[in-house]
Amino acid sequence: MTAATDTITETFRPALHYAARNTWLNDPNGLIFHDGVYHLYYQNNPQGNVWGNMSWGHATSTDLLTWTERPVAIACDENEEIFSGSIVYDRDNTSGFGTESVAPLVAIYTSAYKPGSEHEGVQAQSLAHSLDGGYTWTKHTGNPVLNRGSADFRDPKVIRYDGDAGSYWVMVAVEAKDFQVVFYKSDDLKNWELLSTFGPANATGGIWECPDLFPLPVDGDPENLKWVLTVNLNPGGPNNGSAGQYFVGNFDGKSFISASTVSEGLQDPDRLGEYQWLDWGRDYYAAVSFYDAPDNRCLMIAWMNNWEYANHIPTTPWRSPMSLAREITLTASDGKLSLIQQPVGDWAALADPSKSFTLSETTISDTTLVLDGAAGTVQRIDATFAPGSGEEFGLIVRGDGVQGTRVGIRPGEDSLVVDRRESGITDFHETFPSCDSAPIQPLDGGYHLTIFVDHCSVEIFAQGGQVTMTELIFPADTSTEVAVYATGGTATVNHLQITQVA
Ligand code: FRU
Numbered sequence: 001m002t003a004a005t006d007t008i009t010e011t012f013r014p015a016l017h018y019a020a021r022n023t024w025l026n027d028p029n030g031l032i033f034h035d036g037v038y039h040l041y042y043q044n045n046p047q048g049n050v051w052g053n054m055s056w057g058h059a060t061s062t063d064l065l066t067w068t069e070r071p072v073a074i075a076c077d078e079n080e081e082i083f084s085g086s087i088v089y090d091r092d093n094t095s096g097f098g099t100e101s102v103a104p105l106v107a108i109y110t111s112a113y114k115p116g117s118e119h120e121g122v123q124a125q126s127l128a129h130s131l132d133g134g135y136t137w138t139k140h141t142g143n144p145v146l147n148r149g150s151a152d153f154r155d156p157k158v159i160r161y162d163g164d165a166g167s168y169w170v171m172v173a174v175e176a177k178d179f180q181v182v183f184y185k186s187d188d189l190k191n192w193e194l195l196s197t198f199g200p201a202n203a204t205g206g207i208w209e210c211p212d213l214f215p216l217p218v219d220g221d222p223e224n225l226k227w228v229l230t231v232n233l234n235p236g237g238p239n240n241g242s243a244g245q246y247f248v249g250n251f252d253g254k255s256f257i258s259a260s261t262v263s264e265g266l267q268d269p270d271r272l273g274e275y276q277w278l279d280w281g282r283d284y285y286a287a288v289s290f291y292d293a294p295d296n297r298c299l300m301i302a303w304m305n306n307w308e309y310a311n312h313i314p315t316t317p318w319r320s321p322m323s324l325a326r327e328i329t330l331t332a333s334d335g336k337l338s339l340i341q342q343p344v345g346d347w348a349a350l351a352d353p354s355k356s357f358t359l360s361e362t363t364i365s366d367t368t369l370v371l372d373g374a375a376g377t378v379q380r381i382d383a384t385f386a387p388g389s390g391e392e393f394g395l396i397v398r399g400d401g402v403q404g405t406r407v408g409i410r411p412g413e414d415s416l417v418v419d420r421r422e423s424g425i426t427d428f429h430e431t432f433p434s435c436d437s438a439p440i441q442p443l444d445g446g447y448h449l450t451i452f453v454d455h456c457s458v459e460i461f462a463q464g465g466q467v468t469m470t471e472l473i474f475p476a477d478t479s480t481e482v483a484v485y486a487t488g489g490t491a492t493v494n495h496l497q498i499t500q501v502a
Pocket of ligand 1: 083155
């Protein structure tokens, strides 16, 4: 490793997001909370920092902010690569992989069969189990357990269904190129029966990957449960490249009936703004929820990257971080069911209270105001703005007086904007420099932004988590300034608070 490589590594390595020590990662896999520990498995190339040799890497955490890398959990071999999938806790040992005293964890993953292997060219679903709480895994000798002879059948997410139709395992997976989610059921995780299919619907500008299915109470009412089906697609996101859409509806144990299908069949890209997105930024893909999260909460992590430029981001020797974990809830407003997302993890507990910064009731006019005493590289910013006559207003983070990442509101356009064209290093791929936007409505006449800044990312939770945007940035570690700005007139910062972690 050269000195220059070292410098790059330390500049961008996230403080409060997971990244592998010196290898490549993509999708989070098999997220599970078990015996007091959050397990994050992930698509990993144990031998390099670009995609390849797909295996399941492994990291653990107790606070969802700080992670410990573990040995590779499930490794590729001469026959198969280990593509994305999920893990369940088989409490009743339905699979028979357990012993009298230990119920197994069972991983359900896609075997992507290699040239020259028995199932060459096929993607099929396979099992592995762990009897030591997820640290070591044994592949099932009867793999694959579900083979449709398809080249693009992958990303099984298994949940336990307990409802009017009975109690059994349900798998959602994709036929990626058919823009279809397929639903299967099983009593033992080994024998699977097709229940139904869903799609194509809404966004179909790219292949469908990594689905998830979970129930959520509407506005916390346990008597009013709805089901959410998430589907990641690549490309075809609202700001180009990889992104995740979701549908809200009902699942009766057999079929998913969507209440948020705007259009069926293959779609016109002009309708992207009508669909529901997990995140409107460029770098939030393959999001998936934890099995057995505490208190029945729905917690999700996504890969913080985009297939458009994923293999090129300047973070040698590791490449790609995960997003922060988010709690997902469901709310009804204006006759529509939508997800609300909130970051999980106690940043305040890791913060340096002597460096906290606040500002209140400050009106700015056609200016950029650098905030004295607010500089930092890892920070949570909470800001509330009231619009004035300005066309655009907001914050510039990781700035140096010349460059910075702009997070702004354009009230006349009802849009939230993230402009990373001058965020630092952007020239590693032509599609990276971007000015991206998401629809946003004022709330009580104003705009609330919570922004999590780390060494190579910004994650924005606007209007209490109604709209989120996640983007990678690669600023110099000397770019630490925070500024507020308004263009074309005035805007008022009602309140701004910064929690500094580093
Ligand atoms: C999504 C994906 C999955 C696949 C995995 C391979 O990013 O393409 O569909 O299982 O990555 O690494």
